[in-house]
Amino acid sequence: MATTYKMTYFNVRGLGEPIRYLLVYGGIDFEDKRIGFEQWPAMKSTTPYGKLPLMEIDGEQFHQSAAIARYIAKQLKLTGDDDIESMLCDIVVDTFSDFRSQMTSWFREKDEAIKEKKRGPLINETVPFYMERFEKELEKNNGYFVRGKLTWADFYVAAVVEVMEDMCKISCLDKYPNIKAHKEKIENIPQIKAYIEKRPKTPF
Missing domain, CATH: 3.40.30.10 (Glutaredoxin)
Known part of the structure; x- marks a missing residue:
């Protein structure tokens, strides 16, 4: 069965x-x-x-x-070909989860005054900090996150980055062409x- x-x-x-x-x-x-x-x-x-x-x-x-x-x-x-690649997948996912948690913390803030105060640092500091590093990882790995091959880390990031943009009402992918191309590549898998x-x- x-x-x-x-x-x-x-x-x-x-x-x-x-x-x-x-x-x-x-x-x-x-x-x-x-x-x-x-x-x-x-x-x-x-x-x-x-x-x-x-x-x-x-x-x-x-x-x-x-x-x-x-x-x-x-x-x-899709977890890599050995334990090191498996760990690299986990590193990407865990790091992106750290990033996501900061975005969702801002999204769930009930006090609008506090939320507005936090928005500037979030957009101007937190987003570039992570996105610039993810951009470099993709460049280093020929458009994927782990050693130039498709892994579950690619599906995770492509799915969640879209959600984060929608939640926080920001559009930042145009600033990061590798991340944008990566997301589109995953979304165009048949x-x-x-x-x-x-x-x-x-x-x-």
Whole structure:
């Protein structure tokens, strides 16, 4: 019997999109259960740690988006050719997660005065700090993040950078041509392109 996959996440791209990209790329059938934010309070206590996305594999529940994505990547042989390349993939994803956490922290700030005060440093300092380094990594690795080959790190960054731009209402990719070209390259992989064309339209 074939393995069954069911991913539960909000009806947004967010941290679920790298997982969806990998599943789609690998031709893995999965149930894409999307819930409304209003459904979450009643559902939260039924999840292992009160977090989404949640992946069920043959009925067994797993959480932590990066761990889920890494597991799928291993099935697809997208974690590099040796332990060093596997570590390099993790470094890219973990570093990008550090970047994302700073962006989402600003996005979730409720006090508009504080939010406005933080926006300048975020756009003028945090974004260039990370994006300039990612830009150089792509240049060094012939358009990919790990030693010139396609890995799950590429799917992760391409999916999440789009979400971050939408959340923070910034458009910075034109300043970083390697990152822009990389995102477009991943989005034009036939399986990913077909998925993007039919996925639900969401704000982020």
